Amino acid sequence: MTRTVIGALSLTLLAVIVFACAFPGLFTNYEPNAINFAEKLTQPNQIHLLGTDELGRDLLTRLLYGGRVTIGSSLLIAACSILISAFWAAVSAYQGGIWDELMTRILDILMIIPALLFALLLISIFEPGMRSLVIALTIVRWPGYARILRGQVYSLLSSEYLVAARALGAGSVHIIRRHIIPNITMLIITLFGLSFASSILSISSLSFLGFGVQLPHPEWGAMINAARPFLQTHPFLMLFPSLAIIITILLANLSLRFLEPSQEH
């Protein structure tokens, strides 16, 4: 009972954050990159709800537009990596035999290189920027999900009721539509959520080190890095983007964990 309440609450709050970041214009009248030296480093007040940064840019505005970049690309990475991995897993498990063996080996090889190092290398091959970050993180993430999904599809295919269904003459399309897809939907949703949360972590970490969004565009990790010199005098500059990252990841994880239909009672 408590679990469901926490989960539903987290999911609602997460939806509010995503909505606010998707339509920042509804919540703020400022431009994210508009410089205004007259109002630099103001404390949070009624005009600037979260204050302004060292160039007089409204922090709330930058937070919302930055969230659009962080959350938007995390969703994109999650969607792309799940799509690729589901396709790979389906072909691999369905074909079986030598194809399955080969495709699984390719996954093994891709997974041997540590994810973030691999992403870093890929980013430096393309030019640094958000597009390369999204491509790199998608390439890095999908093999792990493909492996989990393949395992699931494979064990479904060898389960007794599917053997029976096939013996009764059910075709591939029917089996995939009626038996495979409904059975892996929950797993795909879980993986999507996990991927979303870990992508936010990776994007903000890499942007913090300067490998993601390029200045002056806002992004949560990059904003934290920019706020470092002002930590002592204006801690709110770092506090708000940090809270944004932590709360978003936490909400994603909590709604995932607590809404998952579980065997625990």
Next chain:
Amino acid sequence: MKQIIIRKIFLGFFYLFVISAVAFVMVRQMPGDPAVLIANQGRETEAPSEMVEQIRREYGFDRGLVEQYRCWLQRVLFEGDLGYSSRTKRPVLAEIQSSLPASLRLGLVTFSLTLIISFPLGILAGVTNNKILDLCIQSMAWINYSVPVFLLAVLLIWIFAVDLQLLPAIGHETGKHYVLPVAALSVHLSGWTTQVIRSSIREISEKPYIKFAHAKGLKRIRVILIHTLKPALLPISTALLIQLGNLVSGSFIIETIFAWNGVGRLLVDSIMARDFPIIQGILLYTGVIFVLINILIDSLYFFLDPTTVERLGRGRTS
């Protein structure tokens, strides 16, 4: 069983071969002409084109990709020579060896601390009947996991190095230098491992044979440690060993923030400087680490779960 392990080792070598080839091709796709970069090193003015050409021939950059890879592989296999760093002119092996201990020590200390934190908490949350306690531990674990490592690092530096001036923020000479980076890494990591341990333990402790063990009057501690923990150890150690691999291949975020001269930072610096031999060397090193860890995980399965042998014997694992 021996046969299967030997097969895994051969497979590991094959993986390393593929990884090194992929790494070679990838590294060569980076923008920037390595010959020009090497020639311009330490010079005030642009290097003359004859010099660039000479370096290109000397380093073999003018030959085809396959030919270059063949030469590199030949030297690695027969002479154990990974080449020379184009930035410092020192052998790649020496460069990696000098940054390896820092990464290994940081990784192992963090890993041990993570285990010390997450095992008691994870087991407690997994076996307890108190729902509030379980919920508290789980929430704490998720909060820990949701705080990015770099953020924690910056906050810890601010509090303990700048504000209170208790601990050093940069370098890795004394034990005191370990406190902040290890704390930043293990808080984040223990959030994840506590969750893994909790759910594995919880799954086992709901099984009928555990209820039976309790019912026949065994001591609770014995049921937890022997009947529950032992079978749960398999999924737990798989998850933990992969984290260990990530740690010892250099947590480059922490190493960059704390100016810690480890493998991760060496890689970041080398990527910035287009130091191809070093990048390839490090990728090979991380490849070796992960192949070893995979073999370790497979061997663990044989020791902890005898049914694996039977399943593998039939040729396929699911």
